[in-house]
Amino acid sequence: MGVEVVVEGLGKSFGTQAIWRDVTLTLPAGEVSVLLGPSGTGKSVFLKCLIGLLRPERGRVLINGVDLCTCAERDTYEIRKLFGVLFQDGALFGSMSVYDNIAFPLREHTRKSEKEVNRIVMSKVDMVGMLGAERKLPGEISGGMRKRAGLARALVLDPSIILCDEPDSGLDPVRTALLSQLLIDLNAQLDATILIVTHNITVARTVPDNLGMLFRRELVLFGPRELLLTSDVPVVAQLLNGRKNGPIGMSEERDTAEDPALPPEDPDNVRGIVPQLEPTPGLPRRDAVRRRKLRLMQSLHTLPTPARQAVLTTMTPTDLDDYDTWRRRTSAIPIATRKTTTPTTRVEEPAPRSRWWSKR
């Protein structure tokens, strides 16, 4: 199963340029999350901080209890093995074939035989739909294929955490839709924690379990997809609808500090929940979906009404039964505890779980 990534109070600057400050969020284990934000808001820098390629000045990144911001080089190296990363440009070695690029982490970090390497590489080549192109050089294939080759390379060590920096940039709408499906299928097969940085609104609306947004050097919001897709926060609504009117300007200097109200009659306003992609028929169901539903029910009371209603519409009778079982199990503890002091008190609700989503 994937690994939870906990980010607490993270801050990063380059010299006097503050990129973002006080970023706090949790990527739940095995779930798919998307990070949005206008160009230049530091999304790629954030990914690099998560894998320890850049060191933030403030805050913590906790993975399996290890703080990547302060741990020794040796621990960083070990933790990094949990990650598979698709960099923005694919980051392939230009002089190596696609096959050798994908085989590289296996040859570098494992002692597998060439036969075993071949089996793994070809299975990943197949997975990303590149059979027949594996002997080509990166310069001989399209940008979209380079992205998919980069994704195949990110997967060869069976990562618990997959980071994808703009996997859809430069892809046509059909290939973007296929890539979205591929990411959901991967999550169903691997149950890995996935974080995708994208500018693509359709990907943001249809792929993730959780959405977040960076703007003006801060994390505006991070939480379940229902929270952002029903959000009235102007910058979130502007970005998710791809509109020109709103706080986001052409350049950072033109971004406005206040959140001007959006015109309610805007015909482009397509706010609301769209169905999330399901794994391709024949693949396993996503384990994350059930875990996430239980977690959402536990923290339902912390969500704004529109998000809460949207979450409730996704619940099946089985989900509600799961929640009921959990409630009975957890409330048994306080009832037993209270018996000694106030035996007549019935505890109706489990202790409220602290809010796990983040708001500026």
Ligand SMILES: Nc1ncnc2c1ncn2[C@@H]1O[C@H](COP(=O)(O)OP(=O)(O)OP(=O)(O)O)[C@@H](O)[C@H]1O
């Ligand atoms: N190594 C570095 N040294 C100095 N500045 C850097 C470095 N890496 C990134 N930056 C700066 O950090 C800011 C954020 O860059 P980043 O690439 O993370 O943005 P982004 O949100 O991913 O943008 P885009 O969506 O356009 O890819 C930019 O102003 C960039 O110039």
